[in-house]
Amino acid sequence: MSVIDFLNKNSQTTAFSFEILPPIKGNGFDKVRQTVDKLREFDPKYINITTHHSETVYRETGSGLLKKINVRKRPGTVAIASAIQHHYGIPAVPHVICKGFTKEETEYALIDLQFLSVSDLLLLRGDAGKLEKDHIQPGQCHEHTTGLIEQVNRYNNGVDVEGCTFDPPAVPFSFGVACYPEKHEEAPNMESDINFLKQKVEMGAQYAVTQMFFDNKKYFDFVKRCREEGINVPIIPGVKPIVLLDQLSVLPKVFSIDIPDELECELRKCKNDDEAKAVGIEWGIAQCKELIAGGVPSIHFYTLMATESVRQIAKTIY
Numbered sequence: 001m002s003v004i005d006f007l008n009k010n011s012q013t014t015a016f017s018f019e020i021l022p023p024i025k026g027n028g029f030d031k032v033r034q035t036v037d038k039l040r041e042f043d044p045k046y047i048n049i050t051t052h053h054s055e056t057v058y059r060e061t062g063s064g065l066l067k068k069i070n071v072r073k074r075p076g077t078v079a080i081a082s083a084i085q086h087h088y089g090i091p092a093v094p095h096v097i098c099k100g101f102t103k104e105e106t107e108y109a110l111i112d113l114q115f116l117s118v119s120d121l122l123l124l125r126g127d128a129g130k131l132e133k134d135h136i137q138p139g140q141c142h143e144h145t146t147g148l149i150e151q152v153n154r155y156n157n158g159v160d161v162e163g164c165t166f167d168p169p170a171v172p173f174s175f176g177v178a179c180y181p182e183k184h185e186e187a188p189n190m191e192s193d194i195n196f197l198k199q200k201v202e203m204g205a206q207y208a209v210t211q212m213f214f215d216n217k218k219y220f221d222f223v224k225r226c227r228e229e230g231i232n233v234p235i236i237p238g239v240k241p242i243v244l245l246d247q248l249s250v251l252p253k254v255f256s257i258d259i260p261d262e263l264e265c266e267l268r269k270c271k272n273d274d275e276a277k278a279v280g281i282e283w284g285i286a287q288c289k290e291l292i293a294g295g296v297p298s299i300h301f302y303t304l305m306a307t308e309s310v311r312q313i314a315k316t317i318y
Helices: 003-009 030-042 077-088 103-115 145-156 190-202 216-228 247-255 261-268 273-293 307-317
Strands: 015-020 046-049 055-060 066-071 092-097 120-124 174-179 208-212 235-239 298-302
Touching: 003 174, 015 030, 030 077, 030 307, 046 077, 077 092, 077 103, 092 103, 092 145, 103 145, 120 145, 145 174, 145 190, 174 190, 190 208, 190 216, 208 247, 216 235, 216 273, 235 273, 247 261, 261 273, 273 298, 273 307, 298 307
Parallel strands: 015 046, 015 298, 046 092, 092 120, 120 174, 174 208, 208 235, 235 298
Antiparallel strands: 055 066
């Protein structure tokens, strides 16, 4: 069952899902398995796996000079998606991103995923912050998610990147996209951001997953505005528990989000990360209870450095 099929079939309940990162290059599947094993008791309906492009690093050569190279620190998204889906029987949703990947590389990923019977995707632009500008020549990759959607739609219709035809996949890819209750950092205003989301939905996105947020009012207001604009797909709230004290300043800076006054006040009382983690769990429980009461179709948890916190929250609300 695809993500959208499950969401449509179980509209009266709030599903549990979460996102994981592939391990650092050289590490095995064990850490991924440990995360899934900790959270599988809450009956996750799908598990997302992030995708990471190459990063430019400088390494010292034997002569003492620095050499610029491109390194993918977290490869393996396609393989991990397949391993999760076939080992646990839980639908896997690999991220497919524009930045850092050519159109041809994206097509090869789609081919591999088709062979592995992984047909759910989350289509994203991806972070270009650590991407060397001359790593990929202009025109070789998509600049925006809409271009990626076009490629997936063409693939579903049996047309490759060269315009050649082939037998369409028996099970076409279905996909969701990201959305931003507090506006994407590059969007000039919320109206523009919502218009781009509407365009993605009109092109075939079947649901949207929000960036993390800590103020439920912003989520509910965002959903209301989307509905007023005719965007009627499920909008899944993304939740990330705070686990470190410095996230009070780091998260707003990195993700362009606000920390509510009440949460800020409680975090500023904390003397260490353990106390901040406890505050994050308490806030997450209250936040999720309110979301469930508001009838959200699913809650999607971001687990980076927060698996145990997510487990504590899920124990209370599911």
